[in-house]
Amino acid sequence: MSVIDDLASEFARLPGIGRKTAYRLTHHLLKVAPEEACRLARAIDAMAERVRRCSICHNLSESDPCEYCSNPARDRTTICVVEEASDIRAIDSSGGFRGLYHVLGGCLSPLDGIGPDELNVESLQSRLDENVREVIVATNPSVEGEATAAYLHKILDPRGIRVTRLARGLPVGGDLEYADGVTIAQALAGRRVI
Amino acid sequence: MPLVTTEATVLKTYEYSETSKILRLLTRDLGLCSVIAKGARRPKSRFGGLLEPFTDGEATFYAKEGRELHTLSGFELHRERQALGRELVRYAGAGLLSEIVLRFAPAAADDELFFQLRRGLDHLVEENGDLEIVILQQAWQLIERLGFAPSIDRCTLCGAGIVGDEDCFFDLGGGGAICARCRTRTSGLSLRPLKPRARAELIGLLSPRPPLPAARRLETAPAQRDLLRDFIAYHLADHRPLNSFRFLEERLR
Ligand SMILES: [Zn+2]
Ligand SMILES: [Zn+2]
Numbered sequence: 001m002s003v004i005d006d007l008a009s010e011f012a013r014l015p016g017i018g019r020k021t022a023y024r025l026t027h028h029l030l031k032v033a034p035e036e037a038c039r040l041a042r043a044i045d046a047m048a049e050r051v052r053r054c055s056i057c058h059n060l061s062e063s064d065p066c067e068y069c070s071n072p073a074r075d076r077t078t079i080c081v082v083e084e085a086s087d088i089r090a091i092d093s094s095g096g097f098r099g100l101y102h103v104l105g106g107c108l109s110p111l112d113g114i115g116p117d118e119l120n121v122e123s124l125q126s127r128l129d130e131n132v133r134e135v136i137v138a139t140n141p142s143v144e145g146e147a148t149a150a151y152l153h154k155i156l157d158p159r160g161i162r163v164t165r166l167a168r169g170l171p172v173g174g175d176l177e178y179a180d181g182v183t184i185a186q187a188l189a190g191r192r193v194i
Numbered sequence: 195m196p197l198v199t200t201e202a203t204v205l206k207t208y209e210y211s212e213t214s215k216i217l218r219l220l221t222r223d224l225g226l227c228s229v230i231a232k233g234a235r236r237p238k239s240r241f242g243g244l245l246e247p248f249t250d251g252e253a254t255f256y257a258k259e260g261r262e263l264h265t266l267s268g269f270e271l272h273r274e275r276q277a278l279g280r281e282l283v284r285y286a287g288a289g290l291l292s293e294i295v296l297r298f299a300p301a302a303a304d305d306e307l308f309f310q311l312r313r314g315l316d317h318l319v320e321e322n323g324d325l326e327i328v329i330l331q332q333a334w335q336l337i338e339r340l341g342f343a344p345s346i347d348r349c350t351l352c353g354a355g356i357v358g359d360e361d362c363f364f365d366l367g368g369g370g371a372i373c374a375r376c377r378t379r380t381s382g383l384s385l386r387p388l389k390p391r392a393r394a395e396l397i398g399l400l401s402p403r404p405p406l407p408a409a410r411r412l413e414t415a416p417a418q419r420d421l422l423r424d425f426i427a428y429h430l431a432d433h434r435p436l437n438s439f440r441f442l443e444e445r446l447r
């Protein structure tokens with residue numbers, strides 16, 4: 001296999017990239033200045049070399065503990081549980097949360113053979129010292145995410161920890177008229193006094 | 195490229211690319227199908243939050259000849275079963291029913307199988323009694339519908355009827371009961387004792403009428419669990435237990 005095929009087949013292994021796109025990317029890199037291609041290679045190399053899982057929250061970070069776990073300004077009474085490390089960026093950039101995070105590494109899925117043992121549940125439990133008062137479950141609004149939240153509630157509630165779930169409802173900017181039945185039903189169930 | 199509109203139940207979803215989802219559906223008209231729902235993961239997708247496991251609706255897609263993956267163009271919600279996610283045993287049971295269908299249903303219309311699955315999922319949502327009875331019952335009934343029902347009234351070797359209090363054996367390989375007399379003639383490793391009580395409860399799980407009342411618990415629950423798990427593994431799944439079965443067993447422990 002040529003080095004061109006080699007690179008293209010590496011690209012093709014990335015999510016959402018088919019063979020055609022893989023060759024398009026490869027040929028793009030052949031057209032640009034060699035320094036530019038090398039910069040991409042170095043960035044990938046550095047990332048693979050330096051990014052690790054935080055030993056406390058399983059976030060992906062260059063430092064261990066990660067920038068959230070080691071930041072004394074973060075609120076240590078609340079832990080927000082997410083499915084993947086990539087969810088942290090979305091929640092944190094909203095500016096609405098200043099506590100700590102915990103990455104589960106997925107959610108419960110019977111068909112995929114993913115039970116609590118396959119997720120970072122034990123390490124979550126071991127983090128629950130006397131400081132932690134609330135766990136916010138921010139798993140996806142899917143059946144799997146819901147089941148994972150139900151499981152966490154079941155094991156954390158007896159420990160006297162407040163377990164909350166992100167509200168589900170109408171998307172901001174969405175039009176009620178076009179919302180689907182499931183979303184409207186959940187928005188109704190999650191209504192609050194104004 | 196004909197446009198198909200058919201009733202469908204979503205069995206499983208997979209994330210695909212940044213914005214799309216692949217759905218495995220049991221459809222009324224085409225049996226098991228895979229469709230891609232482009233853009234379904236965008237918050238403002240026209241599919242909204244509908245494309246979730248255990249949801250019933252009317253799916254419209256372009257069925258391409260010779261293609262495995264069709265492109266979903268619409269999904270009209272008939273019934274969602276998000277409530278299954280709120281309790282783990284129900285969720286595990288729904289996963290088991292879905293996995294049985296996913297692994298063994300044909301890619302062809304089968305009305306009875308289609309409605310059997312829907313009834314099973316509805317039972318799981320609504321049942322207030324013993325969930326384990328409902329799960330085992332619904333799983334066996336899907337297996338019967340798929341044509342793998344074990345023979346339990348008669349010895350699979352000599353054909354003699356087995357009476358109520360008779361000790362007998364269950365032969366996983368042969369797919370049914372074996373009387374004590376025939377026991378000596380077989381040397382299969384897949385043989386296990388089937389006590390009269392366990393056999394009676396198995397009959398109750400297998401035949402829909404009269405079903406075992408879910409108001410009480412199975413006396414032989416562990417034996418029934420083992421039997422169903424091993425039967426599926428032996429007959430349907432290349433000797434490997436289904437993923438969702440392990441998940442279910444852990445929840446019931
Ligand atoms: Zn951390
Ligand atoms: Zn016999």
